[in-house]
Amino acid sequence: MIGGMRERVVAACDGASKGNPGPAGWAWVVADEDEIPTRWEAGPLGKATNNVAELTALERLLTAVAPDVALEIRMDSQYAMKAVTTWLPNWKRNGWKTAAGKPVANQDLVVRIDELLDGREVAFRYVPAHQVGGDRLNDFADRAASQAAGVQEAAGSAYGSPEPPPSAQPAAAGVSRRPAPAKKRATARTLKAKFPGRCACGRSYAAGESIAKNAQGWGHPECRTAGDA
Numbered sequence: 001m002i003g004g005m006r007e008r009v010v011a012a013c014d015g016a017s018k019g020n021p022g023p024a025g026w027a028w029v030v031a032d033e034d035e036i037p038t039r040w041e042a043g044p045l046g047k048a049t050n051n052v053a054e055l056t057a058l059e060r061l062l063t064a065v066a067p068d069v070a071l072e073i074r075m076d077s078q079y080a081m082k083a084v085t086t087w088l089p090n091w092k093r094n095g096w097k098t099a100a101g102k103p104v105a106n107q108d109l110v111v112r113i114d115e116l117l118d119g120r121e122v123a124f125r126y127v128p129a130h131q132v133g134g135d136r137l138n139d140f141a142d143r144a145a146s147q148a149a150g151v152q153e154a155a156g157s158a159y160g161s162p163e164p165p166p167s168a169q170p171a172a173a174g175v176s177r178r179p180a181p182a183k184k185r186a187t188a189r190t191l192k193a194k195f196p197g198r199c200a201c202g203r204s205y206a207a208g209e210s211i212a213k214n215a216q217g218w219g220h221p222e223c224r225t226a227g228d229a
Contacts, residue, residue: 010035012074012127012137013061015053016145024048025148027141027164028061035137041156042144042164054080055109057145062116070121074138076129084113085124130167143167190221199223 013028027042041064045053054077065071075081088110091097096104096111104110127135129142143164148155155161190210197211198204199219205211212221 008070010072012141013057014141014145015057016149017050021049023149024053025145026057027144029140037140039157042148043154044152067120072123074125074127
């Protein structure tokens, strides 16, 4: 267990599911006083939902940190945060039933997290995911969880694993990530000839036939295209 680091430890946790449900993974990271990642762990879950992965990440973080250490936990999952801060008290009062009288989803994980939170000081902080210049710890946990989901293998500082690979950088606000469309060749404006005439190619065209303007005047549209190629 991690303990005795300082008055408050800053950490982040995240889960990932490739398909929801699909191959899933979880991860947590603990930082030093400069918020530089110092210890982390990630693991596979096989096929699971994103919500299960998010809750598992929180459960593993709380298990890894000594209960007498005050924690600030950063998460990008509204569901996982609300489940253990807003909804949990009502669920317990209702015998682990929702307001609609249905069994609480992922109850085993929620109950375990409730037990781990009992008597300890934890401050939850929501951080938006995938932001330019966003929270570095959340980004670290996100990358580690995504890697664990993809390769279905455990990783972390205890394993001597390198930092999880970078993800594609999100676009700045208002900037599209779509590639610029290829420039199109200007197409010839065609019209119907009012009178018969002769194209620069030497062939004639009849009244009513489609013609287009080229450098030498009006003529067959295909002759303009050939000359522009």
